[in-house]
Amino acid sequence: MHILVLNAGSSSHKLCCYAVTAAAVAPQRSLWSAQIDWHVEHVEIRIRSGGQTHQESCAIAPRKGVLSRVVQTLWQGPQAVLAAASAIEGIGHRVVHGGADHQQSTVITTDVKATIDRLREWAPIHNPINLEGIELMEQILPDVPQVAVFDTAFHSQMPMVATLYPGPYDWFEQGIRRYGFHGISHQYCAQRAAQLSGQSLNRLRLIVCHLGNGGSLTAIKNGRSIDTTMGFTPLDGLMMGSRSGAVDPGILIHLMRQGHTADEIDHVLNQESGLKGISGVSNDLRAITQAIADGVPRARLARDLYLHRLKACLGSLIVGLEGLDGLVFTAGIGEHSPDVRAAVCQSLGFLGVTLNETKNSNASQDEEISRPDSRIRVWVSYTQEDWAIAQDCWQLLRPKP
Numbered sequence: 001m002h003i004l005v006l007n008a009g010s011s012s013h014k015l016c017c018y019a020v021t022a023a024a025v026a027p028q029r030s031l032w033s034a035q036i037d038w039h040v041e042h043v044e045i046r047i048r049s050g051g052q053t054h055q056e057s058c059a060i061a062p063r064k065g066v067l068s069r070v071v072q073t074l075w076q077g078p079q080a081v082l083a084a085a086s087a088i089e090g091i092g093h094r095v096v097h098g099g100a101d102h103q104q105s106t107v108i109t110t111d112v113k114a115t116i117d118r119l120r121e122w123a124p125i126h127n128p129i130n131l132e133g134i135e136l137m138e139q140i141l142p143d144v145p146q147v148a149v150f151d152t153a154f155h156s157q158m159p160m161v162a163t164l165y166p167g168p169y170d171w172f173e174q175g176i177r178r179y180g181f182h183g184i185s186h187q188y189c190a191q192r193a194a195q196l197s198g199q200s201l202n203r204l205r206l207i208v209c210h211l212g213n214g215g216s217l218t219a220i221k222n223g224r225s226i227d228t229t230m231g232f233t234p235l236d237g238l239m240m241g242s243r244s245g246a247v248d249p250g251i252l253i254h255l256m257r258q259g260h261t262a263d264e265i266d267h268v269l270n271q272e273s274g275l276k277g278i279s280g281v282s283n284d285l286r287a288i289t290q291a292i293a294d295g296v297p298r299a300r301l302a303r304d305l306y307l308h309r310l311k312a313c314l315g316s317l318i319v320g321l322e323g324l325d326g327l328v329f330t331a332g333i334g335e336h337s338p339d340v341r342a343a344v345c346q347s348l349g350f351l352g353v354t355l356n357e358t359k360n361s362n363a364s365q366d367e368e369i370s371r372p373d374s375r376i377r378v379w380v381s382y383t384q385e386d387w388a389i390a391q392d393c394w395q396l397l398r399p400k401p
């Protein structure tokens with residue numbers, strides 16, 4: 001079954017096409033993939049198929065036309081991998097917020113779209129652009145069933161104590177509660193680590209560290225998310241690239257009393273904080289690492305604070321799990337920064353974590369980096385959200401016996 005996956009973001013649209021034939025955790029290579037980056041005055045398009053990459057740049061144009069042209073290269077022209085548009089049998093969409101309504105992936109209907117729209121209030125950067133992507137694909141490929149895969153769904157079964165905020169109970173009834181995010185990645189990486197370990201996920205206590213520009217940790221017991229660091233919005237928890245993570249809510253009251261508007265506070269917490277806010281250099285850990293080498297003191301402080309907050313969150317989840325069998329690192333920093341992995345694992349040395357330094361320094365995709373004598377196993381797992389979305393899509397749309 002050919003499944004097209006769309007991950008629609010505010011500054012880029014990522015697409016890929018898989019030929020899914022069976023349920024599989026281990027990721028399959030996509031037949032075709034494309035990325036559209038939207039800049040102020042121009043659009044950059046990169047299409048990969050059959051081992052070839054085609055790149056082009058054009059003047060800014062409406063999304064529908066550009067998306068339609070890129071999707072058509074699936075069956076037309078030199079990048080074509082399908083005989084016709086009709087070969088596409090399902091389209092999977094990453095949707096950031098499914099609220100309490102969507103606890104699993106679902107075939108998209110008018111009601112599902114209405115819910116995604118209603119939840120825009122809680123995910124203003126993501127849900128509108130996800131919904132727009134769904135509606136554009138409905139226009140481009142009107143006969144193809146579409147599936148929404150939610151970043152919140154994996155956390156929807158968290159115990160009540162991990163779901164509530166200790167404000168008035170009325171908050172919970174209004175939907176002000178902890179939802180958690182990055183669920184597609186956390187679930188995929190937990191399954192992948194279990195597969196790599198040769199153990200059943202149902203017997204493992206794991207923590208997945210999704211460390212990208214955004215970052216969150218999830219405690220997973222018997223295959224279920226029991227706690228996670230992001231909450232009502234993706235702003236909670238860890239210090240991130242340009243997001244603060246958790247701060248004393250009293251600071252926000254203080255800023256409001258100083259006359260700052262909600263939009264200003266939103267901008268500061270989401271865009272001007274985290275690694276960028278502390279270092280004054282960048283939200284990108286690579287630039288921070290270079291600045292540390294160049295002797296910039298605030299760059300070192302930013303990295304130290306990043307690790308401090310990460311370890312604090314990790315400690316709290318380990319205690320909640322009442323032990324730990326495995327730790328999984330994923331996303332940009334988790335996959336590519338041996339230094340961050342080593343610093344975290346060193347602080348867990350008292351629990352018997354020992355790293356194979358050579359493997360940690362040269363970790364390739366999906367590999368165990370702990371030593372055989374380590375009491376807690378440690379893996380690097382490259383997150384494959386698109387593959388996970390394609391799998392859910394296939395599960396929902398495949399012909400049932």
Ligand code: ADP
Nearest residue numbers: 211212213214283284285286331332333336337
């Ligand atoms: P997003 O949350 O935007 O999907 P990614 O998962 O792509 O982010 O992670 C992006 C971050 O990963 C970058 O900001 C950078 O800090 C970090 N990163 C990527 N490659 C490396 C590397 N080789 N060394 C250290 N950090 C890296």
